[in-house]
Amino acid sequence: LENGLARTPPMGWLAWERFRCNTDCKNDPDNCISEKLFRTMTDLVISEGYAAAGYEYINVDDCWLDFARSFDGRLQPDAKRFPRGMADLSAYVHSRGLKFGIYEDYGNFTCAGYPGILGSLELDAFTFAEWNVDFVKLDGCYSLPKDMDAGYSEFGYHLNKTGRPMVYSCSWPVYQTYAGLQPNYSAITQRCNLWRNFDDIQDSWASVESIIDYYGDNQDIIAANAAPGHWNDPDMLIIGNYGLSYEQSKVQMAIWAILAAPLLMSTDLRTIRPEYKAILQNKKIIAIDQDKLGIQGRRIYKHKGIEIWARPVTPIYENYFSYALAFVNRRTDGTPSDVAVALHEMGLLSNTGYRIQDLYEDVDYGVLSPHTKIKVKVNPTGVVILKADVQQNLNKQNFY
Numbered sequence: 387l388e389n390g391l392a393r394t395p396p397m398g399w400l401a402w403e404r405f406r407c408n409t410d411c412k413n414d415p416d417n418c419i420s421e422k423l424f425r426t427m428t429d430l431v432i433s434e435g436y437a438a439a440g441y442e443y444i445n446v447d448d449c450w451l452d453f454a455r456s457f458d459g460r461l462q463p464d465a466k467r468f469p470r471g472m473a474d475l476s477a478y479v480h481s482r483g484l485k486f487g488i489y490e491d492y493g494n495f496t497c498a499g500y501p502g503i504l505g506s507l508e509l510d511a512f513t514f515a516e517w518n519v520d521f522v523k524l525d526g527c528y529s530l531p532k533d534m535d536a537g538y539s540e541f542g543y544h545l546n547k548t549g550r551p552m553v554y555s556c557s558w559p560v561y562q563t564y565a566g567l568q569p570n571y572s573a574i575t576q577r578c579n580l581w582r583n584f585d586d587i588q589d590s591w592a593s594v595e596s597i598i599d600y601y602g603d604n605q606d607i608i609a610a611n612a613a614p615g616h617w618n619d620p621d622m623l624i625i626g627n628y629g630l631s632y633e634q635s636k637v638q639m640a641i642w643a644i645l646a647a648p649l650l651m652s653t654d655l656r657t658i659r660p661e662y663k664a665i666l667q668n669k670k671i672i673a674i675d676q677d678k679l680g681i682q683g684r685r686i687y688k689h690k691g692i693e694i695w696a697r698p699v700t701p702i703y704e705n706y707f708s709y710a711l712a713f714v715n716r717r718t719d720g721t722p723s724d725v726a727v728a729l730h731e732m733g734l735l736s737n738t739g740y741r742i743q744d745l746y747e748d749v750d751y752g753v754l755s756p757h758t759k760i761k762v763k764v765n766p767t768g769v770v771i772l773k774a775d776v777q778q779n780l781n782k783q784n785f786y
C-alpha cells in the first residue's frame with residue numbers, strides 16, 4: 387500500500403501470542419488484556435532498550451472491546467479493563483515516543499466473538515483516527531473469503547479518507563487460502579502494508595518450522611510481493627516465551643530477517659531472560675530485516691535437514707553484491723552439522739573475492755578467494771547467519 391508507511395517491515399510489540407484473550411483481571415490482574423498491561427510494556431520497550439533497537443509499535447489485539455457498541459454505535463473498550471479509554475492509552479504510548487496499534491475484524495465478530503466492523507466500516511475507521519491510532523490489524527473471522535477483496539479494500543478506503551496515516555495489516559490472504567482460493571496478491575499489495583499468509587503462530591518449534599516450510603515451499607508465489615510499503619507477515623516473534631530453545635530462537639530471528647518480515651514481539655518483557663532479549667535486540671540481524679532494498683530472501687538449498695537461505699541486501703561499495711546467508715540445521719541427531727559451500731555453488735558470482743562476517747558471533751572470516759568454500763558448524767535446530775560482501779566487476783549477478 388503506497389501510503390508512505392512501512393517503508394521497512396514494521397517493528398513493535400503485539401499482545402496476542404503471549405497474552406491471548408485473558409480478560410480475567412480479577413484473578414490475573416498482571417496478565418489480563420488491560421490498559422495496565424500495554425502501559426507496562428510501553429515503558430519496558432523504552433527502558434529495556436527495544437525502542438533504541440528499532441521497535442516502535444505497541445499493538446493491542448483481540449479482546450480489548452466491550453461486547454456491545456455504545457449507544458451511538460461506536461466501538462468501545464471494556465470499561466473495567468480500559469477505564470481511561472483507547473484515546474488515553476494511545477496518548478500515553480505517544481507520550482513515550484512510540485506508536486499505537488489496534489485490532490478489528492472484517493466480519494460480524496472478531497475471532498474471539500467481540501463486535502466486528504461489518505455495517506460500520508466508515509464509523510469505525512473514523513473512531514480509530516479520533517483515537518490517534520497508527521496501525522490497524524484487520525482480521526478475517528466470521529466473514530466470507532470471497533467478500534474479502536472488496537471488504538478489505540473498502541475499509542482501507544475509509545482509513546485513508548480519515549486523513550490519518552495508519553499502517554494497514556490485513557489477514558486477507560490466509561482466510562482465502564483456507565477457503566482454497568488463490569489470493570489476489572496484486573490487489574493485496576496495493577491495499578495493505580502487510581498481510582498474514584499462513585497459520586497463526588503458536589508457542590512451539592513445530593509451529594515455527596511449519597511457517598518456515600510454508601514460506602520456503604511457496605516462495606515463488608509470495609516472495610516477490612514484498613517491497614517497501616508492503617510485506618508478507620509470517621506472524622509474531624515468540625522469542626522469550628516457553629516453547630523455543632535458545633538455538634531455535636536464533637533460527638526464528640534469523641529467518642524472519644531473511645524474509646523481510648515484520649518484527650512484532652509477543653512476549654513478557656518483564657520476565658524475558660537476558661540471552662533471549664539479546665536475540666531480539668541483535669542490531670546486525672535487525673539491520674538485515676530492515677534493509678532498505680526490501681528484497682525478501684529465499685531458500686536456495688534444502689537437503690537432508692540442512693537449509694541455506696539467502697537475501698540480497700544493500701551493497702557496501704560499488705561493484706559489490708551483499709547477501710545475508712542463513713544456514714539452518716533442522717536435524718535433531720545430536721551433533722552440530724558441518725556445511726561447506728562455495729559462493730558459485732549458491733549462484734553468487736565473484737571474480738575477485740568476498741568477505742564474510744558472522745552476524746550472531748563476533749567472527750570475521752576475512753577475505754576469501756572466489757572458490758574457497760565457506761565452512762560453518764550448525765547446531766541441531768540451530769542457525770549460522772553470515773553477511774557476505776561479494777566483490778566482482780562482471781557487473782552481473784542474477785541472484786534469483
Ligand SMILES: OC[C@@H]1[C@H](O)[C@H](O)[C@@H](O)CN1C(=S)Nc1ccc(F)cc1
Nearest residue numbers: 402447448496497498525527557582586
Ligand atoms: O482472536 C484473534 C487471534 C489473533 O489475532 C490471530 O493473530 C489471528 O490470526 C486470529 N486469531 C485467532 S485466535 N484466530 C483463530 C484461530 C483458530 C481458530 F480455530 C479460530 C480463530
